[in-house]
Amino acid sequence: MGSAFPRLHVITDARPGRDALGVVTAAVSAAIGYQTPDALAVQVRVEDDVTDRAAYEFGLAVARICRPAGVMFLVNDRLDVAVAVDADGAHVGADDLPVPAARAVLGPAAVLGATCREPVSARAAVAAGATYLGVGPAFRTSTKAxxxxxxxxxxxxxxxxxxxxxxxxxxxxxxxxEVGELRARGAYGVAVVGALAVAADPEATTTALLKALA
Incomplete structure (x- = not known):
């Protein structure tokens, strides 16, 4: 993993009928082909009703794709799974552990993302130890209810x-x-789910996103 923080975060869509591991493989291949593996992070996200064992096994499968390429690998929500699969870090939402508690679980060196929607909570999250902020929804999406x-x-x-x-x-x-407008307004990068999950060519779409973010 390089020194730059990733600008493109690919979040897995592990719902039935989605080829989550295929999308991760395509995204990582695109980053390698574009010679920017440190510009990509993969975030493992599973449905709430997925068992801990299934989430762990899925996390290991994603890790096996990301680690050899030097792609950052994070786990959303489930800090125990993040620790168990030796992820680079985790991302917590509003209903997960607070940032200070999550930082205590992960340790000082791990990457820790936090979901925020407005300036006050964003400043508090950074002060409490968040590495980066996930801000949204930026636009309308049907990926998450x-x-x-x-x-x-x-x-x-x-x-x-x-x-x-x-x-x-x-x-x-x-x-x-939307990448150009978001970057112009101060966003460091973007996270995508549906843009790759339903893409006819996830690898080409990843390359296009990396180019737009460069």
Missing amino acids: GLPEPLGAAGVAAVAEAVGSAPVIAIGGVSVD
Whole structure:
């Protein structure tokens, strides 16, 4: 893994009917082909009803794809799984452990992402030890149910301005077409789920996203 923090975060869509491992393989292949493995991170996300054993085994499968390529590998929500599979870190949402507690579990060297939607909580998360912030939903998305109203590029910009140098990763309804606007408004990078999960050619789509983020 290189020294730069990844600008593209690929979040697994492990719902029935999705080829999550195929998408991860394609994304990693694209990063290697584009000679930017340190520009990519893969975040393991599974449904809430998935057992710990299944989440662990899925995490190991993703790790086997990412580690040889030097691609950052994180686990969403389940800190125990992140530790068990020796991930580079984890990402916590609003209903997960608070950032200080998550930092205590993961240790000082791990990457820790936190979901935030507005400047006050974003500043607090960074002060408490978050490495980066996932901000969204930026735009409307059907990938995850029960999400609040989209922030738009302006909402992402407000958080980015509030936290200074801490990387802001915009998530939610993001495709190649939105990258330029989000970057111009202060987003460090983007996270995608559906943009790759339903892509006819996930590898080509990953390459296009990496180029747009460069």
